[in-house]
Amino acid sequence: MAWDPVFSSDGRVAAQVELDGKRTVALDGKLSSHSFDRLWQPRFSPDGKQLLLRGVRGTTVHRLVVACDRFNVRPSAAARA
Numbered sequence: 001m002a003w004d005p006v007f008s009s010d011g012r013v014a015a016q017v018e019l020d021g022k023r024t025v026a027l028d029g030k031l032s033s034h035s036f037d038r039l040w041q042p043r044f045s046p047d048g049k050q051l052l053l054r055g056v057r058g059t060t061v062h063r064l065v066v067a068c069d070r071f072n073v074r075p076s077a078a079a080r081a
Contacts, residue, residue: 001018002016002017002018003016006042006043008048008068009046009047012044013028014026014044016039016041017031019035023035025039027068030071030073032066032072033072034053034072035057036055037055039053039054044068048068049067049068050066050068051065051071
């Protein structure tokens with residue numbers, strides 16, 4: 001399942017997605033390595049170079065600012081097998 005996408009000023013696209021019962025963010029089609037139980041819609045910085053992730057894992061609230069050009073990508077299912 002995917003939620004409404006958000007767009008940066010320089011044309012990047014991010015969206016919250018659900019995968020294996022956890023929520024993560026896809027940036028330009030690449031899934032983040034960060035997963036959460038609950039996740040708010042991601043937000044781009046005004047220049048589009050950073051992405052704010054806000055989520056809950058267990059009872060801990062996380063706020064992460066991620067550089068879009070160094071986006072942590074989740075290993076594919078084939079790589080994990």
